[in-house]
Amino acid sequence: MTTAYPEWSRAIRDVADFPKPGILFKDITPLLADAHGFRAAIHAMAEPWREAGVQAVLGVEARGFILGAALALELGVGFVPVRKPGKLPGATLTQEYALEYGSDRIEVCATAIAPDTRVLLVDDVLATGGTLAATLQLAGQLQAKVCGAAVLVELEGLGGRERWPDGVPLQATLVY
Ligand code: AMP
Numbered sequence: 001m002t003t004a005y006p007e008w009s010r011a012i013r014d015v016a017d018f019p020k021p022g023i024l025f026k027d028i029t030p031l032l033a034d035a036h037g038f039r040a041a042i043h044a045m046a047e048p049w050r051e052a053g054v055q056a057v058l059g060v061e062a063r064g065f066i067l068g069a070a071l072a073l074e075l076g077v078g079f080v081p082v083r084k085p086g087k088l089p090g091a092t093l094t095q096e097y098a099l100e101y102g103s104d105r106i107e108v109c110a111t112a113i114a115p116d117t118r119v120l121l122v123d124d125v126l127a128t129g130g131t132l133a134a135t136l137q138l139a140g141q142l143q144a145k146v147c148g149a150a151v152l153v154e155l156e157g158l159g160g161r162e163r164w165p166d167g168v169p170l171q172a173t174l175v176y
Contacts, residue, residue, distance in 0.1 A: 005174060011033075014027070026125050038070070048171045049148070056079070058108070059081060059122045091110040092110055097131070097134035108141075121146065123135070123151050129164060136149070156175050
């Protein structure tokens with residue numbers, strides 16, 4: 001069976017062996033540069049969440065900022081940046097997560113949202129799922145209520161969804 005992908009999805013460029021050999025990088029830069037494509041992508045990402053009661057979007061640095069901020073405007077809610085370590089002033093909450101070799105950290109402003117705020121987590125690509133799982137834990141530290149997560153692209157073969165809890169909605173607009 002062939003899946004019909006929307007016309008605008010053709011603006012996502014596949015770059016082989018970037019940033020490392022063996023990685024097929026999904027480059028959304030040409031899509032962002034295409035006004036109609038960008039708008040259509042944000043509309044498609046927003047669609048499942050319009051009635052979900054989302055009160056804030058948590059977007060993951062760096063491409064999750066671009067899509068997340070646009071999605072926040074589309075949903076009429078605020079945006080909270082989830083950043084790499086050392087970028088945010090003031091009190092922060094930190095979540096460490098494992099990479100293939102070593103570990104990484106993400107941070108959020110400790111007072112960004114009130115407890116029980118209903119949040120949507122946003123990133124561009126779901127690959128192995130480590131980043132999104134760490135963002136979910138960070139949302140837990142914020143005492144947020146997680147409506148779910150939205151990614152533009154899910155790379156199904158990398159099994160990221162298996163690291164995501166069953167009961168929490170995870171919507172991917174495009175699955176490859
Ligand atoms: P992961 O934690 O493995 O799910 O990786 C997700 C994060 O890494 C996202 O923030 C993506 O922007 C980035 N990423 C991982 N793999 C790719 C890929 N093949 N193409 C584009 N971005 C990727």
